[in-house]
Amino acid sequence: MQMRFDGHLGFPGGCADPGEDAVDALNREMSEESSRAVRLRVCDGDRVVSHWSPDKRLLLHFFALEVTPDRLARIERGVLAAHDFGGEVLGTVRVPLFTMSDGYRGFPSFLRNQFIGNSRQQLLHGLVAKGIMTKEEIREALSAQPVFFDGSKEAVAS
Template sequence: MSGANKTGVIPLEELPVPQIPKCLQMRTVTTGLMSYVEAKNFKEYREAAHACIWAPQEGRSNFGEFRAAVMMHLRFDGTFGFPGGLIKPGEDVVDGLNREMAEEIGWSLTDHPVTWTDYYSTQVEHSKKMILHFFITRVTFDQFTSLERNCPLALEYGIEVFGTVRVPLYTMRNMYSGLPAFLNNKFIGTAKQQLLLAMYHTNILTEAEINDVIYKSQNLKLGPSRF
């Protein structure tokens, strides 16, 4: 997991607003982006929290370099997203996120809970009266694969979650298959942008690589998809 002090208390007023790379400075990312404390002023809004779980992974396959293992899941509505969900009234955001992740993917509340050191951003959607918190948490590769194996045993598996997926972080020789193709799936809300922001924040992909994969995703999808 990320962060040097997983048990320490982080003053909420010190939770930062993230730096957004130029290639992702679009309305779906920047609109409503604010500090955690500022967002909490909208007391009548509902809150939700989600987390990107990732692990370092070395090596490569015939298709490309692994770089890392990054988890998303197929939701009940047919879209891809990150584990998490609505926070109950009066519930701490981190406690609610860990609860939702335990229900959806069998996340361990004792072995590797998400903490405030994993916090990344807060975005307010005024049209929906929603406050959306996003966390990025690092685990070991063994923890990651164990989570994949145990996900089908989770309470909400087959109800809210229909399976986990590893995001292909490479681009294949035809310049489209791999991550560019994956980005043309249907994602819930801003989950696609959050995925790319997480890759930037963790240094898995550089800003130039993110810009390149966005271009290929948007401009090469009508070309031949071959190995």
């Protein structure tokens, strides 16, 4: 994912310009927000899910690409030289997909960040759709509570 200018996490992407379809728009946005050294291109078959936001009157499409660890590292380094780096994009972050022995640090803790739009929902949906996590693992992560120094857990509002 990426840290945005507004302090929220989100995915590379943005609104389509007039005359663009979702695939064209995402490929353009990725070339602005991501590495030019590593050419990232999606096609319609990479679309995982679409959500309609009645409030914003936006149709939000989520695409996923599988990359090797080496290619991911090149993408991350390349973002530092991207057109939008330091402006709209403040950097990329890897999502920790593990949970530590306290039952909270790692993925559950990551989910407590601020996410733009429905990007948290897109992340969770994508992890299940791609077989990376089960729905049960997602449920557990969403209900995990932080552990404080004295061993107590965050009070859950009733």
